[in-house]
Amino acid sequence: MNKFLMAAVLLLLTACGGASEENGSNAEKDGLNGKVHKVQTLTYNAVARGDKIVKNGKPNVYGEEGIFPIEDTRIYDAAGKLDSTVYVVDAIKYVTVYAHQDGKVSNEKVYQNGTLVYDRSYVYEDGCLKNMIEDNYTNGDKTTNEYPVDGSKIEYKDGNIIEHGYSERDYVVKDASGRILKQSYYNEMEDYLTVREYTYNEKGWLTAISTEGEGEITYEYTDVDNEGNWIRQVIRLDGEPYGITERNITYHE
Numbered sequence: 001m002n003k004f005l006m007a008a009v010l011l012l013l014t015a016c017g018g019a020s021e022e023n024g025s026n027a028e029k030d031g032l033n034g035k036v037h038k039v040q041t042l043t044y045n046a047v048a049r050g051d052k053i054v055k056n057g058k059p060n061v062y063g064e065e066g067i068f069p070i071e072d073t074r075i076y077d078a079a080g081k082l083d084s085t086v087y088v089v090d091a092i093k094y095v096t097v098y099a100h101q102d103g104k105v106s107n108e109k110v111y112q113n114g115t116l117v118y119d120r121s122y123v124y125e126d127g128c129l130k131n132m133i134e135d136n137y138t139n140g141d142k143t144t145n146e147y148p149v150d151g152s153k154i155e156y157k158d159g160n161i162i163e164h165g166y167s168e169r170d171y172v173v174k175d176a177s178g179r180i181l182k183q184s185y186y187n188e189m190e191d192y193l194t195v196r197e198y199t200y201n202e203k204g205w206l207t208a209i210s211t212e213g214e215g216e217i218t219y220e221y222t223d224v225d226n227e228g229n230w231i232r233q234v235i236r237l238d239g240e241p242y243g244i245t246e247r248n249i250t251y252h253e
Helices: 003-012 018-022
Strands: 034-048 051-055 075-078 081-087 090-099 105-113 115-125 130-138 141-149 154-157 162-163 171-174 181-188 193-202 206-211 214-223 230-237 241-253
Touching: 051 241
Parallel strands: none
Antiparallel strands: 034 051, 034 075, 034 241, 075 081, 081 090, 090 105, 105 115, 115 130, 130 141, 154 162, 162 171, 171 181, 181 193, 193 206, 206 214, 214 230, 230 241
């Protein structure tokens, strides 16, 4: 995982609702219509050939820093709750299985090539995440760590939520729906600051990411299915073709 994404994960633990909700507890929260069963997301580099934009190999999963959607498979139960996710990187298969309580993710178990490596429980109070307890299994040994939420790092301003990180330069701004509006990460060791701003359309689909000093990434949705869910996305960097995302979506009967 790259440094920007790792910082984002750590920031999520400060939120009311917290990291487990950020995983998406149901299909509706993930912006999906209909009785979705499975969503497989595939990503590709892109190039222009004549008047068409076509696939051109696979992107670097470590180097894109959140520009491409995560290439995974998300499985939902008949009630729309997120049941599990499957993610493969460097020939290692990661499967995360979720349990829910009162509309929130209460537990998640992470398996690596079929072996349990993390067992995380989330503790809530008045609907807000207060603690995450993680059992880590390495080489047959079990270690347990707790990650209590620091409420002092949460700020509410102009209807948005600001989640502060370990320094004043590390923060995430979200709207009332939980969509990220702005994200900042400062790398102290290498002394650089990354700030991104996010734009969405009326459907809640991401349309642009602008990064200070690095140009703008835009997202165009060229194909949707009969339920109104997008199944093909074209990504551009400063107007030039950069990537293609495809989603294979199946539904419960």
